[in-house]
Structure formats: structure tokens, C-alpha cells
Amino acid sequence: MNDQALDSLDKSILRMLQVDGRVTYEQVAESVGLSPSAVLRRVKRLEQSGVIDRYVALLRPEALGLGLTAYVNVRLEKHAQSAKRTPMDLFRASVETWPEVVDCVALTGDMDFLLRLVVADMPAYSRFMMDTLLKHPSVEDCKTSFVMDTIKSTTALPL
Numbered sequence: 001m002n003d004q005a006l007d008s009l010d011k012s013i014l015r016m017l018q019v020d021g022r023v024t025y026e027q028v029a030e031s032v033g034l035s036p037s038a039v040l041r042r043v044k045r046l047e048q049s050g051v052i053d054r055y056v057a058l059l060r061p062e063a064l065g066l067g068l069t070a071y072v073n074v075r076l077e078k079h080a081q082s083a084k085r086t087p088m089d090l091f092r093a094s095v096e097t098w099p100e101v102v103d104c105v106a107l108t109g110d111m112d113f114l115l116r117l118v119v120a121d122m123p124a125y126s127r128f129m130m131d132t133l134l135k136h137p138s139v140e141d142c143k144t145s146f147v148m149d150t151i152k153s154t155t156a157l158p159l
Contacts, residue, residue, distance in 0.1 A: 073111035087138035
């Protein structure tokens, strides 16, 4: 489903769900001018088409003792040591197993990936870097930036 297939009611429903995924169909219906059953049908269609990916609880890292966020640019070696899997394949598989990495995106440009790490503190960051990331056979270089202050953080997409 693309943006053109979404009408203004779908977008209004999605905006409300992005703010509060636990909002009731009755509350949405009242806001957008539909019946709760019509809202339910639209939400089910948006779920089935993949527009709504999933529902989650967003946690505050500081409340869980995770006070340090770092962005790590990673450059991989370009030559495979084994013919079976490329350095990129090995790295992608490894990232999936590292709980400290909460986001990983492939990039264009000088670096291959950007990781967002969330850890307790600098010693936890250091342990992850020294014991995990820098020991990975595909990793050639890393550059880290630490978050000093969060100006804006949202999961809501512009609709």
C-alpha cells in the first residue's frame, strides 16, 4: 500500500496510533468521525497490508540504567576471508545477536554501517567495543560519537 492508497481518514487514524498505540477504537472513531467498527476494519486493513508493522512499548533507557547512547560508524574489510560468506553477510548476522545495538543501518559513503548503541555507561561501551565489535573479523575501522543531549526523538512518521 502506498501513500496514494491512504485517504485522509487512514492518515488520521495512523497519526493517533503513532502517538498512542493503545488508544481505543472508540476514541479514534470519535476523533475521525467514523464508527468504531469502521475504524477496526481500516486498522485491520492497514495491518494486513504492512503499513502498520507492529505494536510496541517504548521504554526510557535511563529508567533502566542505560544512560549512554553512542553512534558508531563501522567500515568493513572488503575482501572475504572465506568464499562462503562475505564480510557484510558475517557482520549483518552478528549484529542481530548484539543486544547493545538497537539500530543498525547500511550507509553509502566512506563507512558501511551506522550502529546506535545503548549501554549503561562508559565501561559497558568499552567492553562492547573491545570484546565484541573490534574483535569481529569483518570490522576494519570504527568511529564513535556520543550523545550529549537529545533534542528530538520520535517514532512517528510524517503523515
